[in-house]
Amino acid sequence: MIAVQFGLGLEYDTGYQPSVAMNASGLAVEVHQSEGASSKLWSRVGRIEGLSVIWGPVAHFDEGEPAHCALNNAGVVVEVHASNGFLSSGLWYHVGSASPSGIEWGGSNKYDSGAQPAIAINDAGDVMEVHKSQSNSGLWYRTGKVTGKTIAFNSSVSFGNGSTPKVALNNQGTVVVVYQGGGSDLLYAVGHLRDGKQSFGPARSYDQGAAPSVALSDDGLVVEVHESQTLNGLWQRVGRVVGDSIEWIGGATEFDNGAKPSVAVSGNRAVQVHQGELAARSLWSSVSLLADRAKWMENNMPVLGSRRLGEIVMSASHDAGMYEGNVAGLTQNLDMYDQLSYGVRYFDLRPSKFINDFYIYHGFAAIRGPLLSKVLDDVAKFMSEGHRELVILKLSHYSSLVSEAVDLAGKATKAILDVDKPDLSLFNQMVYRELANLVESKIGKWLVKEKAEKPLRDLSLAELTQNGGRVLVVCDGGYPLDIKRDGLWVYRDWQDGDANKGDLIVYDQYSNTTSFSDMQSDQFKNFKEYTGKCKSVDHVCDMFLLSWTLTPATAVWLYSKEANRELAASLGTLSIPNSHKQIVNLLYVDYVQYSRATDIALLLNHLPGFAA
Structure with missing residues (x-):
């Protein structure tokens, strides 16, 4: 059976709440917030070589709360983040062009109010965005389409209650959302994007933990990572989309210590990044093959x-x-x-x-x-x-x-x-x-x-x-x-x-x-x-x-x-x-x-x- 094994990562920077994306050419994009009290947002590109990521230099691109990014095979990268500050609730996006030499970002555009945004993109330029309400536990999504350096978003739609939502979208229009429900319950929902319209199946509980992240291949393979609900362990699991549900292949297995993991897949590789354990602001990454090791x-x-x-x-x-x-x-x-x-x-x-x-x-x-x-x-x-x-x-x-x-x-x-x-x-x-x-x-x-x-x-x-x-x-x-x-x-x-x-x-x-x-x-x-x-x-x-x-x-x-x-x-x-x-x-x-x-x-x- 296909499985993932990220193993222990290598440190590549300092910062807070990293997000990673990759495409079929082996290009990787990472964004994160500065360590400490700074609200600066940073981005970089890297290339996947074997089981390593060769990261390029980091570049400052905006101010705000922790960012989330996605990348397609044409090199189009999209990023979303929240306004900085407790009293601010604006949600913002960038569209950029990624190449081995760096990212050429478009302007910063406000598109909604809320918190904890995440985004996904496919090769057709379709995007799927999710976020939490700024005042309660309501979860919302928006569909949209990239045109040049802008996104034409449709209206927000409510889809559940929880926190820390993450989303993945493939070229068949399949969507997977994961989030933390009440307490330490982790839930997912599978949807399908057709002509800009989204429909979700029922939310299903699949594990216990916090801060989940998800990636999805074109053939429906799901790779999920999350934190332990109490300690600082990081966990990984693999499944496959069947209709509006996921058939998980075995249980979750631990791969490292840390917090706030993010995952991406393309071809037969997956990459993860995470923040260091406990109060550490170090950033770590590792690459896994998607293989039947048995x-x-x-x-x-x-x-x-x-x-x-x-x-x-x-x-x-x-x-x-x-x-x-x-x-x-x-x-x-x-x-x-x-x-x-x-x-x-x-x-x-x-x-x-x-x-x-x-x-x-x-x-x-x-x-x-x-x-x-x-x-x-x-x-x-x-x-x-x-x-x-x-x-x-x-x-x-x-x-x-x-x-x-x-x-x-x-x-x-x-x-x-x-x-x-x-x-x-x-x-x-x-x-x-x-x-x-x-x-x-x-x-x-x-x-x-x-x-x-x-x-x-x-x-x-x-x-x-x-x-x-x-x-x-x-x-x-x-x-x-x-x-x-x-x-x-x-x-x-x-x-x-x-x-x-x-x-x-x-x-x-x-x-x-x-x-x-x-x-x-x-x-x-x-x-x-x-x-x-x-x-x-x-x-x-x-x-x-x-x-x-x-x-x-x-x-x-x-x-x-x-x-x-x-x-x-x-x-x-x-x-x-x-x-x-x-x-x-x-x-x-x-x-x-x-x-x-x-x-x-x-x-x-x-x-x-x-x-x-």
């Missing part, structure tokens, strides 16, 4: 099918199973099913045996996450839906709480373990067999088991998935060599002395720092020097993993935010392939969805419709 391999098999693993870019999840459990070790907040649905295809899983169960852990076996069986059940759930995707599970860092207690204390005791009947066995071959049995019992029907005449690294994606979706399980250490199990392959790191024994060899070198700039420099240096050969043996290395992670003792979320915000823009400065004709294969991150790693992978794979 089926990104399957949907692009004509292009990807002939590629081998070393020729494909994937999003990768660091400590993928640490989405619940001990808060000190959390590195993700999506469970495995949701990570798979988001498009992650490489998972770092670290199993630990505790009493009679296997858990996922991080750092120390006592820092436990979910049961491994639960993680594998999520994989089975995703694969059972019929996705023709290749999923890679890397099992490594085998441990047990008992073995760590022995290492640390020299003995295992009931007091250390705080259990009635402690299992004093260390992680050994018997425990590995139990692990292998668990994997087989949960996802055996999807395991890559075909022992082809050519090595795993030489199999194409189409060959690996010729019988449907498959899970490639690779295991580190000596166990997979000593205990042969069909469906469990040998993993090796690039620097291992016996790397040539690996069925899958990955360059995986983390930077071991909490400094983003140091991590970025180190990872980029690693990639620039990567030759596609192993370090210690004369053998090909299959995949390069960009370890875009910081390594604090705890509070991974706080440290991951800067790295995730910067991933797309940073990769835009990196030459791929490098001078050795190698590419980045695995984008390895914490809190994967906030980094937009799957969208970046789609662009780096140079898939049709997703030009970088």
Whole structure:
């Protein structure tokens, strides 16, 4: 299903209540009010490049309360705002011409009285304006037509009660209005504009929150963003217009912190801008692809099918199973099913045996996450839906709480373990067999088991998935060599002395720092020097993993935010392939969805419709 994932934005200015618009040529327009007590209104243009907005200089164009803008494919931009001051209630508009060099605005024209205006325009020059009454909660709309640098508005029509209305209009004349009703209820209404006349269906409640914004594509795809009703979270959701209603695709998901979000769509991209969280007056923006991430391999098999693993870019999840459990070790907040649905295809899983169960852990076996069986059940759930995707599970860092207690204390005791009947066995071959049995019992029907005449690294994606979706399980250490199990392959790191024994060899070198700039420099240096050969043996290395992670003792979320915000823009400065004709294969991150790693992978794979 088509979904949006804006992730964490990048700061681009200071100000208050930004509004954004974009068109099919990748041109973006933004307007906002000055920070502080100033009533100055500012505008700028930018261009969408990959998953970034390259903003041009800002220009002052008027005075007033927060402005709202819209843009069509002819470069016609319209803007509305309210008069400045508590006692003023005038509503004003501008019409301008937008180009990469800036906006040529027409004059300021008063058209009504009210507050909180918003506007939309389509390629025919039809406009739809909405606003709130200056004295009560009544909501009003006006239709109109752009002629030159003016708008011929029709009379105002009442359509409901609420606040902060926003509107979207497409080239089929479909209109979507969203607004905040009583309390924290968010409502929408779908209408149709015909010959300058507007008709709305009934208002429908769809969520809880504040300050909603909406965008609408020509094929009826709806993208909505809003604030949390209490805290400072920002939320996104997608739906599709059906008649006079919207069929929402899943629920709302959080993408950043902040306030007063605004959204626009065109083609297969959406852009959002918002104000910083709490009292901050910083302005932030980000871009999302509109894509079916759950089926990104399957949907692009004509292009990807002939590629081998070393020729494909994937999003990768660091400590993928640490989405619940001990808060000190959390590195993700999506469970495995949701990570798979988001498009992650490489998972770092670290199993630990505790009493009679296997858990996922991080750092120390006592820092436990979910049961491994639960993680594998999520994989089975995703694969059972019929996705023709290749999923890679890397099992490594085998441990047990008992073995760590022995290492640390020299003995295992009931007091250390705080259990009635402690299992004093260390992680050994018997425990590995139990692990292998668990994997087989949960996802055996999807395991890559075909022992082809050519090595795993030489199999194409189409060959690996010729019988449907498959899970490639690779295991580190000596166990997979000593205990042969069909469906469990040998993993090796690039620097291992016996790397040539690996069925899958990955360059995986983390930077071991909490400094983003140091991590970025180190990872980029690693990639620039990567030759596609192993370090210690004369053998090909299959995949390069960009370890875009910081390594604090705890509070991974706080440290991951800067790295995730910067991933797309940073990769835009990196030459791929490098001078050795190698590419980045695995984008390895914490809190994967906030980094937009799957969208970046789609662009780096140079898939049709997703030009970088």
